[in-house]
Amino acid sequence: MKKKIRHRTHRRKRKAHSGQLIQIDATPFEWFGTSIKYALHGAIDDATGDVVGLYMTQNECLFGYFEMMRQCCLDFGIPQSIYSDRHTIFRSPKTGQLTVEELISGKTVNLTQFGRSMHELGVDMIFANTPQAKGRIERLWVTLQSRLPVEFAKRGINTLTAANEFLANYRFQYNEKFSVEPESDSLFVPLQEGIDIDEVLCIKHTRKTDNAGTFSFKGRCFQVLDKGFPIISARREIQVLINPRFGIRVEYKGKTYETIRYLKPQNKSANLNVTKKTINSVTPHLIHSSDEWKKIWWSEDYNLSLKFLYELFFEKQQSAS
Structure with a gap:
């Protein structure tokens, strides 16, 4: 009998600069110890492991990602690029589906509202083919799914409003404990004075x-x-x-x-x-x-x-x- 060959996966080396790459995703989970699942939207810096955004809503949705990016831009700055899955919030399902005739005629695929907002901010979007490709945020979910329900239960938090108020400060507490120093200078770009981030997101x-x-x-x-x-x-x-x-x-x-x-x-x-x-x-x-x-x-x-x-x-x- 032939021995089954197992393909090993290796962790990709961290980026050298903070703000060079941000991994984003959302995970549904029973955060309040009930049978109801809510979606936690998150963003983590690839170089430092800093959680740059956390926001919870009923479902994975556009507003959750907008609020998460709002936190990132206001608290850290505008990142150079974003690494996400191929959800329709980020990428039109027609992307890569145009025929040769359509491409020759000049037809293009419109950006999603999230993609358009990132384009206005000058952020590049990269799309992962598998969950393993964005392993840093997948590991973050494992950590938060074990920690946050305990934190919520200790404080009697059982609503989205209270959860988001708690998460606003929890991000920084988490980063103080788990983040690492980047190899090089930050590539986060501060918001220009006069720009209303809500009119972009x-x-x-x-x-x-x-x-x-x-x-x-x-x-x-x-x-x-x-x-x-x-x-x-x-x-x-x-x-x-x-x-x-x-x-x-x-x-x-x-x-x-x-x-x-x-x-x-x-x-x-x-x-x-x-x-x-x-x-x-x-x-x-x-x-x-x-x-x-x-x-x-x-x-x-x-x-x-x-x-x-x-x-x-x-x-x-x-x-x-």
Whole structure:
């Protein structure tokens, strides 16, 4: 009988510079000792082992990765490159699937919203073929899955809000104990003064204003608020910025404008057809419960506003095969 050949895997040498490569991922786990799993999004520096971002949500989602990268950029700086799996949040499933004829004709695959935000920050994205390729963050999950449930139980933490408040400081405690010194200088780039990171880590879509200067998005009509900037004329192409931290803003010629809902006149017989099932379908999130968020959506049922946001940021997405 032939002896089975086992292929050995070797740990890749750490990068020389902190900020040269950040590994990112999310893991579902029963963090609170119940049967309910929540997704912890994390980012770890390849050179030092520093945990540069941790954020927990109900599912692996775009918002979780945005918040994780927000922590990284504000606390450490902008990394040179990111190493992730091939989840559709990071990489379009059409990537590498174009035919020769499509490539010759100049057709390209659009970036995902996360990929577009990384491109704006100047961050290169590298995609792993196997979980073993990003072993550093896979080993981090093993460590945190044994430690965090104990930490949460000791403090009576059993909600996402409380967990994220705890994780904000826990990252630094973890790094003091487990991180190592890099071989060379840091490649993290500090955020430039004047850049609003929330206007980069957001969803962006192009729209065009109508004759009244309003625009439509997801079946809703919005009006741009004039804050002393030149007013946006009719039939102008604008960038719509969506982020749970500020709601909806508009970018035009390098200027950012706030928006409010614009309600078109309706017949008296018109109704919203709001069902109890629709109202209760979304669990409120910490940031969305703020008074600022309610003011932004003052003209619409609050729960429906959450449903609208949920579909954009929090809906569970399928991984690419």
